[in-house]
Amino acid sequence: MRRQKALKYMKTDRNTVLRAAELSKLILTEDETEKMVTELGKLAEIIGNLDIGDISETGSEAAQPVSEAREDEVKPSAERDKILQNAPEHTEEYFCAPDTFDKGGDE
Amino acid sequence: MTALETGRLIRSGKLSVTEAVSTALEAAERENGRINAFITICREKALMRAADVQKRIDDGTLTSPLAGVPVAVKDNICTDGIRTTCASKMLENFVPFYSASAVEKLERAGAVIIGKLNMDEFAMGSLSETSYFGPVHNPLDAERSAGGSSGGCAAAVAAGIIPAALGSDTGGSVRQPSAYCGVTGFKPTYGAVSRYGLIAYASSFDQIGPVCRTAADCAAVTDAVCGADESDSTSRNMFSSSLLSGLTGDVKGLRIGVLKESLDAGMTEAGTAQKVLEAAKELEKAGAQVKEVSFPYLKQAFSAYYTIAMAEASSNLARFDGIKYGFRAENFEDLNDLYCRSRSEGFGTEVKKRILLGTTILSGGYYDEYYLKAMKIREAVRRELDRIFTGTDLLLTPTAPGTAPLIGSGASDPVSVYCSDVFTIFANLAGLPSVSFPCGTDENGMPVGAQFTGRAADDGLVLNAAHAFQIRTDWHMLGSSLSAYRDSVTVQSHVPAGGKLPDEKRTLGKWGEESYEIRNSDRP
Numbered sequence: 001m002r003r004q005k006a007l008k009y010m011k012t013d014r015n016t017v018l019r020a021a022e023l024s025k026l027i028l029t030e031d032e033t034e035k036m037v038t039e040l041g042k043l044a045e046i047i048g049n050l051d052i053g054d055i056s057e058t059g060s061e062a063a064q065p066v067s068e069a070r071e072d073e074v075k076p077s078a079e080r081d082k083i084l085q086n087a088p089e090h091t092e093e094y095f096c097a098p099d100t101f102d103k104g105g106d107e
Numbered sequence: 108m109t110a111l112e113t114g115r116l117i118r119s120g121k122l123s124v125t126e127a128v129s130t131a132l133e134a135a136e137r138e139n140g141r142i143n144a145f146i147t148i149c150r151e152k153a154l155m156r157a158a159d160v161q162k163r164i165d166d167g168t169l170t171s172p173l174a175g176v177p178v179a180v181k182d183n184i185c186t187d188g189i190r191t192t193c194a195s196k197m198l199e200n201f202v203p204f205y206s207a208s209a210v211e212k213l214e215r216a217g218a219v220i221i222g223k224l225n226m227d228e229f230a231m232g233s234l235s236e237t238s239y240f241g242p243v244h245n246p247l248d249a250e251r252s253a254g255g256s257s258g259g260c261a262a263a264v265a266a267g268i269i270p271a272a273l274g275s276d277t278g279g280s281v282r283q284p285s286a287y288c289g290v291t292g293f294k295p296t297y298g299a300v301s302r303y304g305l306i307a308y309a310s311s312f313d314q315i316g317p318v319c320r321t322a323a324d325c326a327a328v329t330d331a332v333c334g335a336d337e338s339d340s341t342s343r344n345m346f347s348s349s350l351l352s353g354l355t356g357d358v359k360g361l362r363i364g365v366l367k368e369s370l371d372a373g374m375t376e377a378g379t380a381q382k383v384l385e386a387a388k389e390l391e392k393a394g395a396q397v398k399e400v401s402f403p404y405l406k407q408a409f410s411a412y413y414t415i416a417m418a419e420a421s422s423n424l425a426r427f428d429g430i431k432y433g434f435r436a437e438n439f440e441d442l443n444d445l446y447c448r449s450r451s452e453g454f455g456t457e458v459k460k461r462i463l464l465g466t467t468i469l470s471g472g473y474y475d476e477y478y479l480k481a482m483k484i485r486e487a488v489r490r491e492l493d494r495i496f497t498g499t500d501l502l503l504t505p506t507a508p509g510t511a512p513l514i515g516s517g518a519s520d521p522v523s524v525y526c527s528d529v530f531t532i533f534a535n536l537a538g539l540p541s542v543s544f545p546c547g548t549d550e551n552g553m554p555v556g557a558q559f560t561g562r563a564a565d566d567g568l569v570l571n572a573a574h575a576f577q578i579r580t581d582w583h584m585l586g587s588s589l590s591a592y593r594d595s596v597t598v599q600s601h602v603p604a605g606g607k608l609p610d611e612k613r614t615l616g617k618w619g620e621e622s623y624e625i626r627n628s629d630r631p
Contacts, residue, residue, distance in 0.1 A: 010477070021463060024425075024450075052407045065311050067340035068340055078204065078205070085202070086202065086204075086432035087432060088429060088432075097430050
């Protein structure tokens with residue numbers, strides 16, 4: 001049986017961890033970064049056993065749960081004040097968040 | 108006392124709903140200092156609801172076997188007006204304005220929710236030690252773990268506080284803690300129970316399931332919560348009749364395949380393997396055909412599961428940004444800084460670890476090598492299991508390679524903690540029904556769990572096999588002297604050495620003798 005090529009070994013060095021943190025919107029302290037480098041290295045070993053023989057012809061879509069479509073019907077959505085009650089900061093109508101764009105205008 | 112027995116006493120008028128609920132509340136409040144199973148206990152709401160349920164039982168509009176039965180719900184399942192924290196600082200003050208579909212259905216059946224149960228943060232863990240609210244302790248030995256992630260569910264049922272709980276099972280999170288605490292935990296076929304209102308960890312694996320003392324109770328709870336739900340497009344009506352009604356205890360001709368790799372010395376503790384083999388022999392005596400089968404992909408399934416689960420976790424947890432709900436950091440410079448600081452301060456270490464690895468798996472350079480490959484392995488595992496199930500009806504394995512470890516022991520060897528899921532995850536990968544049931548104890552007196560896994564939608568067959576074992580043995584009553592009702596009534600210890608009753612007589616009742624047999628009045 002034809003074997004799959006060896007798995008590309010996942011780097012779990014400091015740069016990989018910091019890149020993943022940036023993409024994940026996480027800030028790691030220096031201690032956390034060091035700990036994550038070690039811990040992710042162990043986890044990478046756990047997920048590294050992905051050799052099962054020739055699966056080049058095996059699809060991946062069939063592994064997904066099947067969803068069933070339903071009629072598209074208009075229904076009332078949740079009440080606004082209930083949705084807002086868990087927001088850390090809100091007005092009577094909106095969630096509050098810091099400015100997305102600089103208000104300073106063109107320089 | 109089981110959920111069905113409690114319901115029967117309530118319907119017969121020998122026990123009021125308020126009495127049952129008050130007793131459970133008092134037990135929860137008394138025991139929580141020792142086992143930390145509850146994050147929230149909702150005394151007032153529960154007592155108000157108990158009165159309402161009693162009225163509806165009295166006027167004949169509520170006749171379900173679960174009517175009036177006190178229950179509790181894992182804290183990642185939304186409950187309208189009751190705080191739902193996911194055991195995380197991120198959701199410490201989150202109060203949903205809707206209930207999960209499974210909770211609505213459970214309440215429609217008359218069950219009374221007395222509180223929300225502790226767990227691993229966002230269900231990420233196998234020992235219920237990553238909770239922001241502290242670890243769950245095993246009621247059978249408080250120095251040991253209750254397992255995870257539904258550790259609070261298993262501990263609360265094992266301690267006799269409640270006879271039934273709703274948990275969630277992504278990679279074994281209902282079954283493994285059930286095994287560690289000596290109770291019965293059931294993961295239905297994927298799609299049998301709606302996930303609407305279950306806070307997502309890995310959506311293609313997540314499944315709500317019951318933790319109870321018996322398989323019969325698990326069937327009753329699953330009957331109550333299963334079925335298609337328009338709010339979850341993967342849910343469907345899977346069963347043509349009630350699971351509880353199908354429990355005959357007859358296993359004559361049932362083909363049980365004992366998974367030989369799961370009993371290997373390098374994989375499983377000898378005592379655990381021995382107890383599972385004894386369970387197989389018990390069912391063989393009852394007429395089942397037991398043989399050995401091989402599933403060579405256990406390790407690959409394990410790797411594929413964690414690869415996909417972490418990838419899905421990193422996507423699912425992207426929603427926690429400190430804007431719409433959940434924790435928001437106090438000090439930040441701009442929008443991006445708000446996102447980063449809220450997430451960094453709101454999530455615990457295990458959650459961050461899984462998000463980071465999941466993000467790496469989904470990033471350029473690793474997506475094809477890891478995620479795509481894991482998805483293909485998932486499909487290959489499913490096909491291999493289909494092949495195995497052409498020659499056997501059920502797979503029998505230990506639920507976990509060993510029994511409940513000491514709290515804190517996983518810190519020095521986190522890989523071993525992940526490995527405790529090695530026999531549970533393949534059911535999640537393939538979406539199959541699987542039940543863990545107690546089948547003995549180890550040298551420390553801690554419970555050993557055995558696990559039946561069946562074909563998709565064969566939930567009735569899986570539960571019936573566990574039920575067949577439980578009407579022939581009494582391991583499921585291990586620790587039943589911890590019942591919440593112990594002060595108000597006499598509880599007979601009925602677990603003789605060896606776990607078997609000498610004359611098939613079962614005296615489970617506290618208000619007179621009760622037969623274990625399911626009565627016609629319990630059948631919906």
